[in-house]
Every structure is written in C-alpha cells, then in structure tokens.
Amino acid sequence: MKIRTEKESDFVAVNDLLLATFEGEGEAKLVSALREKASPIISLVAELHDEIVGHIMFSPVKITGHEDFKIMGLAPVSVLPEHQNKGIGAALINEGLNKCRELGFLAVVLLGHAAYYPRFGFKQSTKFGLICPFDGVPPECYMAMELIPGSLNEVSGQIHYHPAFSEL
Template identity: 40%
Template sequence: MHIHKRPEQPEDYLQIEEVVKSAFSQEKLSDQTEHLLIHRIRKSDAYIPDLSLVATDQNNQPIGHLLLSKVTIVHQGQEVDSLALAPVSVAPEHQKKGIGSQLITEALTRAKEMGYQSVIVLGHEHYYPKFGFKPASSWNIRAPFDVPDHVFMATELTENALHDVQGVVHYSEAFSS
C-alpha cells in the first residue's frame, strides 16, 4: 500500500487522535489513553515536531502515527540524551499492511539524520528486533519501572552509540501525568 509519511501538523491532531484511539481499542495491555499521552507530549519539552510522523492514504487522510520524544539515560549524575518510541498507531482497517514498519523506519532514519544516537522502546518482543532493537539490558540500561527485560529495548542509531552508556531511562513528565 502506498502511503505518504510526513511530520504531523496541528490540523492533523483530531484525526490522529481518532486513529490512535481506534488502534488501541482492542489492545489487552492498553489503558486506552495513548491519545492523551500524545497530547501531553506535544505540550512538553520532550516533543520534537519533526519526529511526530503521520502516515496518510491517497486521500491525505491520517491512517497511522508515530511519535519519538526526548528521554535521558541517567547514571551517577551523568545524563545521555536518547529518544523514546511511543506510541505507534495504525488504524485497524490498515493494520498488517506494513504501515507501522514504514513509519518506524522513516522515524529512525530522520532521528539519525537529526543527530540522535539511540532510541528506547517498550513493546512487543517479536516485532521491534527487526528494526535493530534488542533488550536495553544489553547495555545495562533499565526502565524506571518494573517491566520484563525482553520488552524494554533499545537500538543504536550510530555504531557504538550506547557502548559506554548505562543507567535508568528518565521519561518526560508527560508519561507520568
């Protein structure tokens, strides 16, 4: 399926919210508030407009959305900048067509071009490894909450970007509101 990928615009927000709500409506592990998380991130210092991507169909209607936002990895007072991939949403009628994969690939490419070094994700253990993600514990990077090791993952956007990095990921306040 041919889709267009671009940074979201304010006029997309309401349609994106509907895509996100519908994408997570049947997810067992969802609290059904992902659209509110996106809203909070947009209002925070963690928001990067060029890394909040929307996928549109041939009629320019949003059918998918992905957001990368700023996080830090903190260890003994040292902070390393990174990004969090969350959430990724595709409207149910467009799922299983590669749209999410296209959005992730595009976002990782854009993030690397912008100079970001790494990305963290909490997600499906069998989906994200195809994009280079592996358990964050491989670098001694931990989540700030209790989560199974195999679903908290990281990837390096540049070789050895996490070689000397360890610590706990600190998400923006938007994630805890």
C-alpha cells in the same frame, strides 16, 4: 501511502486514530501533552488516500548519570486496525529512526512487542545496560537500538521519561 511530519491540522485525526487503536484515552492524552511540553519531538503520520491511517511519536528520554546523552523514546506507534499488517508500522518506524538520526540522536528505547521490534535492530535494553523505569515489564519487551554503532558502549543506567508518561 505517504509518511510525513504531522501538522497542526492533523491533530484531530491523530487523536481519533489513537482513540480507535488503543484502549482508553491514555495514549491520546500522552501525545497531546508531549506535543505541548516535550522538545524536540518527532511526530509523523502515515497518509493513505487523504486519510491518516498511522502515527508515531518520539520524545527525548534521559539516562541517569548521562543526562546530556541524546536518546529518544519511541511511544506511541499505531496503525488503524483495518490497515495493520501492510507494512505501515514498519514505514513509520524506519522513517522515524531516520529523523532521530538527522536530529543527532544516538539511540532509541521503547516498550513493545518482543516479536516485532528486533527486525528494525532493537535488542533487549539490558544488553546495553539500560534499565526500564516501568514496573512489571518483561525484560524482553524493553528494547534499545543504537543509531550510531557503538554509541551505547560508554553509557548505562536507568531510563527516565518525560513526566507526561507517569499520567499514562
């Protein structure tokens, strides 16, 4: 299994993966919109025997009052149902976090399963004073991680996503 940067020739396979993994077309549309409109993005695929079996995307978010702070939002991440629970999601997340660090980002936020992401170092975002912008999210499901220890010490506030997220 190989993790690599997504290429234009992967777009159809990634779209099919997103449609197979999530209910509805929201995530597939979101990924297409972010590819076009957000910058920089990190978009990685997991390839197994020439098949795309997983995908992850990171796009920049902003913290109110700290608009220059370099922070990424992880969304979405997906692994084809028949390939889940084999460590592919973990490999995508770890490689994605490395790429975020390489690009000089200082932290990452995400909305996800509270039982899954703490193993990568994510903690409830409110511990860092970062506020989820979405309604009705259980606080333990909105999480943040420092890519450089202490990077979130001096910043707090509400997170703002790219407008493409409001169409989800």
